[in-house]
Amino acid sequence: MADLFSNLALGFGVAFTPINLLLCLIGALVGTLVGVLPGIGTIATVAMLLPITFGLPPVGALIMLAGIYYGAQYGGSTTSILVNIPGEATSVVTTLDGFQMAKQGRAGPALAIAAIGSFFAGCVATVLIAVLGAPLTKLALAFGPAEYFSLMVLGLIFAVVLAKGSVLKAIAMIVFGLLLSMVGSDIETGASRMAFNIPELADGLGFATVAMGVFGFAEIIRNLDAGAEMDRDLVQQKITGLMPTKKDLIDSAPAILRGTVLGSILGILPGGGAVIASFAAYTFEKKIAKDPSRFGRGAIEGVAAPESANNAAAQTSFIPLLTLGIPPNAVMALMVGAMTIHGIVPGPQVMQKQPELVWGMIASMWIGNLMLIIINLPLVGIWVRLLRVPYRLMFPSIVIFCAIGIYSINNAPVDVILAGAFGLLGYWLIKHDFEPAPLLLGMVLGPLMEENLRRALLISRGDWTVFLTRPLSAGLMATAAFLLVLALLPSLRKKRDEVFVESES
Amino acid sequence: MSDAPSHGPVKSIMPSWVRGPQDFVGGIALMAIALFALWASSDLQGMHGFSFGAGTAPRMFAVLLLLLGAGVALMGILVEGAHLAQYHWRGPLFVTLAILSFAFTIRPLGLVISAMASFLISAMGTPETKWKETIIVGICLTIGCSLLFPYALGLPLQLFPRFLVQ
Numbered sequence: 284m285a286d287l288f289s290n291l292a293l294g295f296g297v298a299f300t301p302i303n304l305l306l307c308l309i310g311a312l313v314g315t316l317v318g319v320l321p322g323i324g325t326i327a328t329v330a331m332l333l334p335i336t337f338g339l340p341p342v343g344a345l346i347m348l349a350g351i352y353y354g355a356q357y358g359g360s361t362t363s364i365l366v367n368i369p370g371e372a373t374s375v376v377t378t379l380d381g382f383q384m385a386k387q388g389r390a391g392p393a394l395a396i397a398a399i400g401s402f403f404a405g406c407v408a409t410v411l412i413a414v415l416g417a418p419l420t421k422l423a424l425a426f427g428p429a430e431y432f433s434l435m436v437l438g439l440i441f442a443v444v445l446a447k448g449s450v451l452k453a454i455a456m457i458v459f460g461l462l463l464s465m466v467g468s469d470i471e472t473g474a475s476r477m478a479f480n481i482p483e484l485a486d487g488l489g490f491a492t493v494a495m496g497v498f499g500f501a502e503i504i505r506n507l508d509a510g511a512e513m514d515r516d517l518v519q520q521k522i523t524g525l526m527p528t529k530k531d532l533i534d535s536a537p538a539i540l541r542g543t544v545l546g547s548i549l550g551i552l553p554g555g556g557a558v559i560a561s562f563a564a565y566t567f568e569k570k571i572a573k574d575p576s577r578f579g580r581g582a583i584e585g586v587a588a589p590e591s592a593n594n595a596a597a598q599t600s601f602i603p604l605l606t607l608g609i610p611p612n613a614v615m616a617l618m619v620g621a622m623t624i625h626g627i628v629p630g631p632q633v634m635q636k637q638p639e640l641v642w643g644m645i646a647s648m649w650i651g652n653l654m655l656i657i658i659n660l661p662l663v664g665i666w667v668r669l670l671r672v673p674y675r676l677m678f679p680s681i682v683i684f685c686a687i688g689i690y691s692i693n694n695a696p697v698d699v700i701l702a703g704a705f706g707l708l709g710y711w712l713i714k715h716d717f718e719p720a721p722l723l724l725g726m727v728l729g730p731l732m733e734e735n736l737r738r739a740l741l742i743s744r745g746d747w748t749v750f751l752t753r754p755l756s757a758g759l760m761a762t763a764a765f766l767l768v769l770a771l772l773p774s775l776r777k778k779r780d781e782v783f784v785e786s787e788s
Numbered sequence: 789m790s791d792a793p794s795h796g797p798v799k800s801i802m803p804s805w806v807r808g809p810q811d812f813v814g815g816i817a818l819m820a821i822a823l824f825a826l827w828a829s830s831d832l833q834g835m836h837g838f839s840f841g842a843g844t845a846p847r848m849f850a851v852l853l854l855l856l857g858a859g860v861a862l863m864g865i866l867v868e869g870a871h872l873a874q875y876h877w878r879g880p881l882f883v884t885l886a887i888l889s890f891a892f893t894i895r896p897l898g899l900v901i902s903a904m905a906s907f908l909i910s911a912m913g914t915p916e917t918k919w920k921e922t923i924i925v926g927i928c929l930t931i932g933c934s935l936l937f938p939y940a941l942g943l944p945l946q947l948f949p950r951f952l953v954q
Binding site: 334337338449451452454455458459461462465469471472474476477479500503504505506507508673675676678679680682683684686687690691694696697699700702703706707710711714715716717729733736737740741744745746 | 810811813814815817818821822825828829832833837838839840841842843845846849850852853856857859860863870872873875876878879880883884886887888890891892894895899903906907908910911913914916917918921922925926929933937942943944945
């Protein structure tokens with residue numbers, strides 16, 4: 284316990300320096316902006332801003348990138364409530380009740396509850412990271428290559444179970460990602476693999492390049508299909524009375540609590556994350572409500588729960604990254620990229636060798652959440668005005684920003700071309716109903732999985748049963764198998780589909 | 789990449805035993821990618837003893853993808869599914885052209901020309917573009933980027949054409 288406080292004190296000491304406060308604010312603001320604007324996601328933004336962080340000290344860089352990530356969760360809710368457009372996938376379910384509330388002239392309370400819920404969830408998640416960090420790091424030291432490999436298998440299976448649509452297609456996407464990660468030099472022998480003598484491929488496909496392609500460019504191309512003029516049914520009346528009534532607060536308090544718990548758990552699980560957390564929290568609220576028919580007609584719990592859940596999950600997904608060095612989702616994978624650029628290898632060693640980095644970032648999350656709640660509500664008007672910028676002007680700007688961003692990572696024009704190619708690939712994937720998120724996760728975990736598989740087999744002298752004879756590893760594998768079977772069972776599959784259907788109805 | 793060309797009403801192209809053309813074509817394409825990867829990694833060393841060679845993991849994943857692709861294609865035959873989605877040519881074409889133009893001009897011509905040109909090319913991606921406002925926004929954006937990236941962020945980007953600077 285004393286450790287915890289001294290750690291947090293160290294963290295706040297780092298986070299409260301003026302430069303880090305400023306970076307935290309910038310990150311939170313950029314995140315909110317991205318969250319507000321539909322058509323540009325968190326993944327593409329973090330990828331785009333990676334080069335910007337080159338010149339910053341490592342702590343500052345991570346603080347800013349983290350700010351973008353949780354800031355986007357706030358921004359997404361604003362547009363969901365006011366204009367029925369989810370700026371982020373994580374806020375899709377918030378539109379259901381949030382926009383209804385806005386239509387009834389209760390936009391203010393909806394926004395306030397979303398912000399309060401997010402803030403509460405952010406605080407809890409920050410404490411959770413601080414509390415769980417040290418013990419999990421100890422656990423990580425008990426992990427050998429076999430356990431790491433099994434844990435990653437479990438994470439990928441989680442990603443499949445939680446992904447939308449066909450299980451088979453999601454697994455196919457993961458394996459496709461694993462295959463893509465093989466391009467480049469072999470870690471052990473240095474042999475060039477599938478690089479076709481292109482020098483820029485010798486180091487492998489850049490993760491940011493692929494992410495920008497399948498999430499940035501592909502998204503733009505797809506939006507253009509629908510016509511640049513997106514339907515923007517703005518709520519015209521002025522937002523009056525931000526303050527929620529006493530009844531609102533009483534109604535939403537338990538929902539916020541439940542959303543926070545659910546979100547925190549789903550965030551920690553590898554393969555989980557903010558999107559699934561918000562869906563799950565909404566479905567859960569609807570299930571346990573006395574009168575489920577209120578949902579979809581402006582129930583305040585329908586705003587409070589998913590907004591708390593997505594914010595909690597966005598933050599707790601840092602736990603596996605910081606303690607085990609395994610990125611649980613694509614944004615965290617980009618954070619690995621940011622850390623590697625600064626010469627930090629994420630994993631249990633970071634907590635011990637560079638405590639100021641880890642605890643500084645954790646403390647900054649709490650500060651960032653506080654900033655968001657203060658700046659966000661007064662700025663709502665500005666964010667809404669931004670939405671009036673027509674997409675026909677926005678999309679070429681995003682194209683240019685993405686192109687400059689990719690180019691400046693390595694100063695390599697080939698990277699830009701590759702990102703374009705992956706944009707077309709992503710467009711094709713969308714057209715065939717393949718989810719790009721598992722592909723990215725596979726791509727991130729590919730090299731780690733190969734390395735640990737190799738090592739595990741080398742240690743066991745070629746004995747493949749090592750994954751089942753070591754107790755920890757066997758447990759992880761069994762959980763993975765169990766989950767996969769569950770996902771394929773017809774009854775659960777129906778439930779799983781229901782969760783996602785919410786957004787479309 | 790493996791971007792299928794746009795074909796109009798697709799129903800007629802697929803034989804009647806394919807019930808879910810979207811999955812069928814998707815699965816076949818994944819199999820093609822897997823076969824390509826198998827071919828591309830065929831020159832790499834395989835297992836020696838119980839330690840992995842450079843080619844072991846790529847081939848392992850490629851075979852897995854081949855099987856999964858076959859599975860997806862099979863689903864397309866057996867299960868009633870979605871038709872092929874309609875492809876549009878305008879958005880993909882101009883956005884791709886804009887990206888390519890940026891990639892090829894950024895080195896020789898510098899950020900100012902390159903960014904402006906790509907902005908205008910990608911704006912052609914939609915018929916709704918109004919040229920006057922697009923050009924104004926393009927100029928503002930180019931100025932903004934020229935100040936932001938090289939100066940504010942200190943990235944080594946050249947602003948003007950190489951032959952003018954030298």
